[in-house]
Amino acid sequence: MHYPEAMESLIAALKQLPGIGRRGAERLALSLLEWEPEKLEFLGTLLSSLPRTVGVCPECGALADAGELCAVCREPRRDPGIVCVVETMAQMFAIESSGNFRGRYHVLGGRISPMDAETGSGLNLPRLLERARSGSVREVILALSSDVEGRATAVYIAGLLRETPVRVTQPALGLPAGANLSYADGATITAALTGRTEVK
Known part of the structure; x- marks a missing residue:
């Protein structure tokens, strides 16, 4: 039927x-x-x-009213010297929902897939390099997924930014808050122990 x-x-x-x-x-x-x-x-x-x-916002690549800056780039209280690079708008919203980040963003619009031999040609990278070379950005945070594609993209971008005056960082990786250690995989535990901090 x-x-x-x-x-x-x-x-x-x-x-x-x-x-x-x-x-x-x-x-x-x-x-x-x-x-x-x-x-x-x-x-x-x-x-x-x-x-x-x-x-898309002409500054960061996030969704915006046509021809306008996005809400974050228009906000004068945001620190333009710290730029958080994300793959998608969904990741940007996730970081915003934490309420802890007061810098600005850069939306790549995807990521590199090593298995598909993608080179990043379709990503919003030229504008990121412009921002990094402008002298107004101090730090670029690569807040990308921790899977193979996300890591490959982070390595690729870090290489491109090596010739710019910005500091390149990434969020700490490890155990999620409230997680039971028994259910964590080996890679997560290794990242958590490698990035351990002093207990005060």
């Missing part, structure tokens, strides 16, 4: 969203059918206007 052609097209479109399979797309499509026509038209207008209304 098949849905009408328009429903099948909607389901196919919804399946392209991350984490949405056929069943999930069907549920979403059937739910949308129950919406009032005005709500559906409003949603359609929002979706169709996204390419015109949402762009």
Whole structure:
């Protein structure tokens, strides 16, 4: 049994969203059918206007209103001398939710995959190098994933930044707060012991 052609097209479109399979797309499509026509038209207008209304920040590469700086780059109380490099907006939001970082960001838009022989050509690296060479940045924090791709990307970027006057750091790696040591893997325990600090 098949849905009408328009429903099948909607389901196919919804399946392209991350984490949405056929069943999930069907549920979403059937739910949308129950919406009032005005709500559906409003949603359609929002979706169709996204390419015109949402762009990337020319300073850091984060999402922003089209042609504008993002909220972090516009904030005068943020320290422009400390730049935290992340792979995606999701990582930027995760760091922001901690409430502890008061510098600025640089969103790469991905990472290098050694298995695919990617060279970083599609990443937002030219602007990062410009910022590092400008003299206004003191430190670049490479807050990238601790998996193979994240580490390869960090090594690659650190090499590019070696010729600039900035200090290159990365967040401490190790045991998450509240974690049971029994369930930690060997690499995590090694990182935790290597980066140990004095107990006061």
